[in-house]
Amino acid sequence: MGILKRAADITYAFRFVKLLVMKWESWDAYKLGIIGKDGKRDRNVKLDDDEKKSAYTPFIRLVANIKRLTSKIPGGSTGLGSFASALYLIKEEIGLNEKQLTKIAEECNLEILDFLNESNMWFILDDKCLSPGVYKLKEDKLLNKSCEDIVFKNDQIRVKEDSYPVGNMFGLDIYEALHIKTGQKVFVSTSEIIK
Numbered sequence: 001m002g003i004l005k006r007a008a009d010i011t012y013a014f015r016f017v018k019l020l021v022m023k024w025e026s027w028d029a030y031k032l033g034i035i036g037k038d039g040k041r042d043r044n045v046k047l048d049d050d051e052k053k054s055a056y057t058p059f060i061r062l063v064a065n066i067k068r069l070t071s072k073i074p075g076g077s078t079g080l081g082s083f084a085s086a087l088y089l090i091k092e093e094i095g096l097n098e099k100q101l102t103k104i105a106e107e108c109n110l111e112i113l114d115f116l117n118e119s120n121m122w123f124i125l126d127d128k129c130l131s132p133g134v135y136k137l138k139e140d141k142l143l144n145k146s147c148e149d150i151v152f153k154n155d156q157i158r159v160k161e162d163s164y165p166v167g168n169m170f171g172l173d174i175y176e177a178l179h180i181k182t183g184q185k186v187f188v189s190t191s192e193i194i195k
Helices: 002-021 050-055 058-070 079-094 098-107 112-117
Strands: 133-137 156-159 167-169 172-179 185-188
Touching: 002 058, 002 079, 002 098, 079 098, 079 167, 079 172, 079 185
Parallel strands: none
Antiparallel strands: 133 156, 156 172, 167 172, 172 185
16 A cells, blocks of 8 residues: 555645646636636636536645745746755655656756756855855745645744755755744755845
């Protein structure tokens, strides 16, 4: 049963990331009028047939809410860094390997080399250590522990002494920091933080 559960988890991880980066207009729920151009549910549209029910399942509703709340669509100045740390979070929770993560990036039409351009070296000390201190987040994020709780743009995080990368996603170093309000850990890249 463990192999089947793992396969299902990987499938949902692929679907999650793919929906997260897909434009709203490409979603079946949008095409059927269930959600609008901002991803919000149109309550006037009833889920009265199988096609509509399939286009707006609890899983799809969850992804839509996360997409709306966290604005994690790749592109822009911090999108790839956010995407990289989100992929790293999925990797840690589900145990995906590099080949599977590369496939996710390819499915989302992302060039791996673009991740390298996203790195910000302002806060890096010698040998990739992130400078300790308090930073603000540039974008909304998910917490590592629950993958559900959201921390918001401008929330403060604390980087401890000797904070070295906990991982790497397509050449972009990922660090673990402490969200000050909740005391929980969050993954960040240097492109997602400001002093």
